[in-house]
Amino acid sequence: MAETRIALVTGANRGIGFEIVRQLERLGVVTVLSARDPVKAQAAADKLLSEGIEVGVVPIDVDSDESCAAGLKQVEELFGGRLDILVNNAGIMQDGPSTGTTAMNVSIETIAHTFNTNVLGPLRLIQRAIPLMQKNNYGRIVNMSSALGQLAEMGGNWPAYRLSKASINVLTRVFAAEIGPGNIKINSMHPGWVQTDMGGANAERPVDQGAETAVWLATLPDDGPTGGFFKDKKPMAW
Template identity: 40%
Template sequence: MDDVNDKKTALVTGANKGIGFAIARGLGAIGFTVAVGARDTARRDEAVDRLRADGIDAFGVALDVTSDDSVAVAAKTVEQTAGRLDVLVNNAGIAGSSDGGAQNPSTLDLDVVRTVLDTNVFGVVRVTNAMLPLLRRAESPRIVNISSNMGSLTLQTGPQLAAYATSKSMLNSITAQYARELAGTNVIVNAACPGYVATDFTGFNSPRTPEQGAAIAITLATLPDDGPRGGFFDDGGVVPW
């Protein structure tokens, strides 16, 4: 490709480790320039170095999804570096404290709920809305929100974490709302469940690798123009929610 602007760019939030890093590496391996969004400067730089060592075109983006100012600066960084955005993967997420019954409904710590929502839901809205003008410049823009089947009202899987699970239910709902608003555009948005993956998020207590967890996100990030919109998917297809 002669024109540098022919190369597609993907921003992955929380991309310095775990599933986020695996998504970044997977997109980079199929030719994307990868913007590594992360709060921690040292970890962000290390992730960029690791990707570049794999032959992937990558750059770091300082990004705290809970900060309006940080998100605004991140959008400027992506614009100045790439000119547009082809894929946004909203991966950054937290489980929240569960100490002392903080996520049991009957003893729910509302401060924990607020903290979890600020990253897992409000953070997605902040980043998505800041990046939408750059996504609209792309030919086939895609947004992938990393959710969890713990947020499924139908499945109700995993331990009872009333802040975390509720945040993922809300994320699925806001994903559907974005899809409704963007129905007449070329911006396709979906939610992905990576499954129970061995990362520090789960105490590495799973045989499932980050690469396996990343696969559905990469699929949704590269959907054809007639692909599904506003859905919730895992490796097996549609997740009931």
Template identity: 40%
Template sequence: MNKKLALVTGANRGIGFEVCKQLLQNGMHVILTSRNEEKGKIAAEKLNDDGKQIEFYKIDLENPATFKMAKEELENAHDRLDILVNNAGIDLEFSPDELVGASALNPDYDDVLQTITINTVRTMQLTNTLMPLLSKSEDARIINVSSSMGQFKSMGTGSIGYRISKAGLNVVTSVFSKELEHTKIKFNSVCPGWVKTDMGGKHAELNVEDGVKTIIWLATKPALKESGRFFRDMQEIEW
């Protein structure tokens, strides 16, 4: 039986790197991707020390041409994809050291637009680029790494571009899941919590091992039935 094949974006460090590590530990064949080829290859080599099955592909959400190249590599090497973890993203408005996000009353509109483009639009575009390969899987799963900062129930202040981008990413999850309802593809969003990473900063509440638990749960859960849901701590939460 072929190993399940997982692709993780933004995986040269932080949450993405830990997701790759734990998926490998669960016996999957993993494709680690990042926008920086040198850093991505170094990260893959770190995980390859144990002889695990891991590859590096370059995917840069600012460069959609890399989506097509990754798809072609996948087609040639594997001709399918079982799990897509959309982890890559940016936050140009939050200072993790000062715990301050830029005010919505005086934003940098270039930052807002870039954040929405990368976190929402490009993630959707990459997902659609890889959809033909996901459609070939008998048990495909797409996991959007979102945030409670995009959750309407607990909406706060500041970081308006990031909040819009993650709320939009949840819309992507919901709409896609409905359009894929009669397929074998399950599509969910995850809030990992506030995690100690370069983006989350040193004041964050969770270490990265705990932050990825729900992502790994959705990726490995036998006979996954849930789709179009938003999860945190392996429990469904409100949008």
């Protein structure tokens, strides 16, 4: 019988993260629902419980070193030092076209805040998760990126968001190179344009479809890819 895996999903109180938790649990992965606001995290967990899905809750504000350290420590204690899967889903977008933000007028504050959440948050957690994964020679790290961070198709607008998502792809490549080809795999992905608070009501995809590639990367077989960028379970250009 396959071993039960332990997963942590950030920013999981709503949107794609919430759906990733739901889908991982349906596959039998013991999943920790993490959110920066403990009240929202518990409300999300209660919603899943009403569907018959019981999840642990760990508050993590990915903007904060202390919160990331405390959250990972809590996971370690809950599961006897284990963490098999980390989904870096939490993210913000403060500079979409409707805000009138361009590369010419974006504030350093917007860039710094976006970078802290979308890049340094994942970095804080990956640095702490890999030693736990190495203990069991098993790890799957999923970095939620975006087509807006894709250099191959780079355009204007969303300057802070684009910078942050290009940078999370750099994290994926650098960690993959340093970890090497073993059984700890780290990949980036684009979920498509998804109907969430961030994606808006006019987005193309329902949230369950937006979560699918994350769940696939989170449960890759031992001969699965590492250091890649994926959409719909297929490689996409950087």
